[in-house]
Structure formats: C-alpha cells, structure tokens
Amino acid sequence: MNELNRRPYNKPIPHSRPTVGRDEIRLVSEVISWGQLAQGQAVADFERNFSQKLGSGGAVACSSGTAALHLTLLAMEIGPADEVIIPSYVCTALLNAVRYVGAEPVLAETDPETFNMDPADVKERLTPGTKAIIVPHLFGLPADLKSLTSLGVPVIEDCAQALGATYRGKKVGGFGHAAIFSFYATKVIATGEGGMVVSDSKELLGRVRDLREYDKKPDSAVRYNYKLTDIQAALGIAQLDKLDTFIRKRRNLAGLYRSAFSDLPVGLPAKEKGHIYYRFVIRLNEDANAVIERLSLEGIECARPVYRPLHLYLNEGGYRQTERIWRQSLSVPLYPALKRNEADRVAAAVCAALEA
C-alpha cells in the first residue's frame, strides 16, 4: 500500500457524517436489553424531552420527516381540491407529502438573499383554495416567519434542517400551526430515520397520534403505521442532550469558513444570529459542478444542497431565481464531528479551487 495514501490528510472528508458516541451506544444497548424494541417508553420519553426543549405544547414522534408532514396535512384535513404552497428550492419530500393527501402543490420562488421562500411571491400565489403553506428553514436559517405567518393561511414550519435555530430570539417550530422535524442520519440530530410533529394544538396532536398507528381502534378508518421504535428513540434522547453542543460546534465551524472565504468572489450564508448552519452554502458566479468535481479530486466532498428544484421535476417555467441559485450553489462539509484540522483542509481546498 502506498505510504502517502495512509496519511490522514489524504483521507476523503465526507459531505456529511453523524456525530454518535458512547452515550448513544449505552442508551441503545439499554433499550435492547430491556427487550422493548418497538414504540414504548423510550418514544414517550423522547417526545417529552423534545417538547420541553422546544417549549411546545406537545410532540408526537413518527417514522420520518415525510411521515410527519403527511400526518400533519391529514390532521389539518387537507385533501383533494386543496392547494398547498411549498418552495421550489427544496427536496421532493414536501412534494410527496402534498401528493399523498391528493392536494395540489403550488411552488414558490426563492429569496436570493436567504435561499428561503420569497414571501412576496407566496402572496401572489394565494387563491381561495390555498389551505396551507409549508415553510422550510433551509440550511438552518429561519425563514421570514413574520411575513409568511401574516398571509391569513395556516403555516406548517418544516424544521427538518433547523432544530434549535431561533427567529427573533425564539426557537423555530413554535410560530406556525404545527411544525415537523426529521432525524434522518444526516440531519441536526440523527436516529437513522425518524420524525416529529410539534404543535400547541392538543387537538391536532391528538389526531396525529391517532393516525400514526392502527392497532386497537374503535373503527376501521384508514390509519398508518408511522411509528418510531424505542431503539431509534434511545438514539434521539442521547442526541437531543447534545443539541446545544452540536449547534455551538456548527457555529464555530461556520465562523472559520466565513473568515477563510471572506476574500473570495462568492456569496456567503446570511449572517443571522439564529442560524445553526445545518449547511454552509456558498454561491459562485458560475455553475458549481466544475468546482464540486475539482474539490472531489482533493478528497473534499461537496454537494449541491438541493438535488434538483421541484419546478424542474414538474416542468414548470418561471423560477429564474431558484434555478440560478441551484446551479451556482455548493455546500461544503460542516458537522459537529468535523475536526478542526479537517475544516482547515476544506477551507484551503475551497480557496485554492476558487482562486485557480
């Protein structure tokens, strides 16, 4: 084996990596030795800890962020003939959830400063059929909740990338009708797969809880099997305990990148106190693909932070901002498990790739 290839600085740095350790292993082992694997006490504990952490009226755990969105839309009685506004610049999970309930997805444009939904564009797309707006806080940066919650339509906050982020000093997830979270392996906290619905409405949470599982019901109305397992919840409990540390590390790394990239001809993330930097996205003046490839040859895995905007999947025209942002943006590795020397290596490689 080539000596050089074994040097740590030649090891590729992945775009994303979970931060798990002894606490996670201990709690998961405990659950396994109790013998309760499916939804039970650990899920109940995770729900309670989660809603305390956010200061919400309650929380219901489920199998994914997509399931959380699906259950929330069902609980809000949104269905065929209803319209739901979602951004174009987001993953297809939102599109799928809207389609699961048979509603019509209406795509909104992107604000080029924040990469979140443009409230002025959302306003223009409102019709009497609009029953909800799903508002993601993309890359960990809170969306313009003041404008979006004042349009007279219920807002579902999509906090899949923004657990612990704050808007005007208050944690996101408490501004809309309900909010959803994801604990997919690459998210802010990870349980492999998993999701959560939070709301201050006991009634909405009750419906979500009822729809999540099918057993021992008084009638045969359609219900789902969207439960989290106690094994996953054990991971979630251990991860949630580390949330504040995770966010501190994310913000430190973001500070490092921000100063390293300050002289580059690129757009940097909006400088907001409540940002948790789930992703550190930089915008170039050119298509990002060549730079992503160049960095990959250096062992630095970067990615387009959104695989493909929804209007391209749906063959809809007119989303010029979204399309330019999508083509020109790349996300660099940033996560709590990223070591300082790795971040320095990422920073140096990005500078070299862009100065070249």
Ligand SMILES: *Cc1c(COP(=O)(O)O)cnc(C)c1O
């Ligand atoms: C990951 C993600 C989802 C979907 O969550 P899953 O747990 O993968 O189903 C929804 N919305 C946003 C913004 C996400 O990043």
